[in-house]
Amino acid sequence: MKNLPLFDLAVIAAYLVAMVLVGVYFSRKNNDTDQFTKASGKIPGWALGMSIYATFLSSNTFLGVPGKAFGGNWNSFVFSLSMPLAAYVASRFFVPFYRQTGEISAYTHLEHRFGPWARTYAVACFLLTQLARMGSIFLGIAISLQALTGYSMQMIMIVMGVCIIIYTVMGGMEAVIWTEVVQAFIKTFGALLILYLIVDSVPGGVSKIVDIGAAHDKFSLGTFSPDFVQSSFWVVLLYGFFINLNNFGMDQNYIQRYHTTSSAKEAANSLWLCVWLYVPASLLFFVIGSCLFAYYQVHPEFIEAIKQKVAMDRLPATASAAEVSQLMATLKPVDYGDKVMPHFMVTKVPAGLMGLIISAILSAAMSTISSGMNASATVFTEDIYKRYINADISDKKLLRLLHLTTVVVGLLGLGTGLAMIGVKSILDTWWTLSGIFAAGMLGLFLLGLISRRTNSHEALTATCIGVLVIVWMTFSGSLPDQFSYLRNPLHSNMIIVIGTLTIFLVGLLVTKSKGRSSEQIKKEVIVNG
Template structure:
């Protein structure tokens, strides 16, 4: 890294903090902090949705996966249109009608306060771990590039995002997300062009070698539930994207913040669909890097050929091959992807704490002063806890792997309960509770059997991608059957009384 790269990196870091903090004067009410007073342009919300979806993990993991294997991960992107159709037709109008900053107000109206508490608690726990994990993984990438202390990177990054998120509210989050999304795309496009021009045989060589090595494959089309086939990834993608665009506070808050129903729908659609070509671009970079190092255009250290080190291939290329100045900009774009995700989690978590806990259980008629104090305090505390979680993950990769497996327990229960509320009409709280309990047991069993490697002993090896699929389906089916039989029972009683 040259001094100019370091300067560009710090100029970006300081600049984005000042820009985000500049919204402080427009951020004096709880409505401004959580919804931006519904004055945010649609294109900004759309870019913010896109930037929220793309974290620094995606920026590194997708090129790494394409480098080591093929384009099987792109099948996940192909499932997005299915989720987007459901989001635009059902989710967005529904949340705009409820008109609450919280995504979970509806569940209380549908099933009672227990549902709102359960889902909002799951969401907050998930966001705390998400902040910690992204800080930790982002620090790993920056440490590999700059050689800085991981703990210092986690603390500085966390505090930087806390500052502009607390001062600027949702407007700081979405506007900085939009800028970071643009930088991210520009950086990826530049890298793609640079690699293509730097290949000895030009772009044609890339496609020739990639096709010979089957690097563009989307995976097997066999109906096999034990491997990462096309169908397994596609079904998994539908469920995960329904979860993202249907119940995730990060997205729902943006739907409600839009200036009109039309802008909300367009923002959701464009923000989601933009990920498809961008993910393709990231995967293409990974394939291009494979050809780049296969043709001996440059040498790759042997340790980076380890599949467990694939996420480091793209950063290595950025540092070693790109010209001075561009390297700093690209590192800033990786950093931008992580910062946008963290800032979104801070603002949305504070919003949930205010609307689902403070105003619901502590002070139903809160003054603006009280509400702003809660939003500022909760944002700060959630950020600090996230930093502490990130620090606790240093050198504890087993805990990190365990969390990703166990997190599906929370997310699966949330999605299944919401779908049950949307697609059934009988007011059956007992059925909802039974469905959630059965679904969580299914997800926990599948997750724990993977975690403790019990599959061979138990005689099955279902792919981990299907955990959330089976768990969510179990919640919906059990709840639906309870509702169906209750309705049938009530109909029979009515007929008996009539006779």
């Protein structure tokens, strides 16, 4: 077990205590549901923008992005390049729409548009998405801190989960936003510090890193051919646009924050601030991944230690040395990409700086999880409890319910993280799960927003067909060889694209066909008069 110096432990402890104290401070103002869910609409636009940026910059970014760049190239950076277009659509149409409705839940209007089933379906998709997001982030932070401290991933997740639950429950949305503002600075500084240490450890510096990266095609954005089977430029661009459109237009994490500012203009500006901060920040993490690849090319002896650790984690404790060596020989960079940055930190980060970097990783996880907990609790109370159980609950009792639900959601997210231990790639796992759950929500929302003639039955038909398509695209890959012709031929990132378009286009076609039938009936009635 790696023993951290006293100074580093003091820095980490100070950070955790500070986060809890923020919750204690804001708990004095957290006396009603409006304050807990919307911070009473008094958050400055710049602070909200920093908060949304911090939510995007999760531990999946800290570990998953460098791991992807190490094992492959910069293809996943195209996801970030899609953000400005999604932000334009959201700031132009979605933000004003939600501000005008005044509804704290992103899904209330779906019931007004299509009925209770639409609202319930979207809520279920959102809650599943949040559990997947929180689980992947808990796993990311556990992988890092296990390498840095030697403690088990289970213990790390539990300790961090307790701290996050405490300050989120006590402080509400205002505590979430202001802690994320602080965390945004900590994360960015931590990333720059890691980059400096890596470059400084490579003989020849930047020029050597560029030469190695160019020789191994590490800076490629993927093929520009119209290929939707592999992770091409266009697959990631489409995936990024649809998932970011879902984030900005359907995700309660963001919709709820649009109500925390004093005006729709401030909310829209905060969205753009997030985009202009996140795009270069995400590029920074791809650069870190390429720099790590160059470092381990110069020091290949360290790779064997990483591969051995991965092989031993995958094999049972009774595995022989020969079995470990055999598995090590089959491992490729993509199989251990998530492990390289924690290994570098253990072996190369000097005493005194480790506490700062660990605090940055902690902040990356805590901000996203805390906002997800608050948003999930809000959705449960607004869209499930008040809708189906007790619509006339007093504000005092509702606040207690929000506190309790926040705790339960945090524990469920923690349980999801524990269940995900052993996945191959954090980023790939999160992208796949989010694409599955988000596709139905976005398609239904766009259908209701754009096609004013579509009614509940037509939307339900389109959603059922869309869900069947999503299920087929997700699980057909496991079909036996005799049914290989039934497998989904497209890349898994296309699930959200095809799923969304299926619901939207089928809804339009059904609406149009029924519209024609109605017109024909009217004409026949007139003719037969």
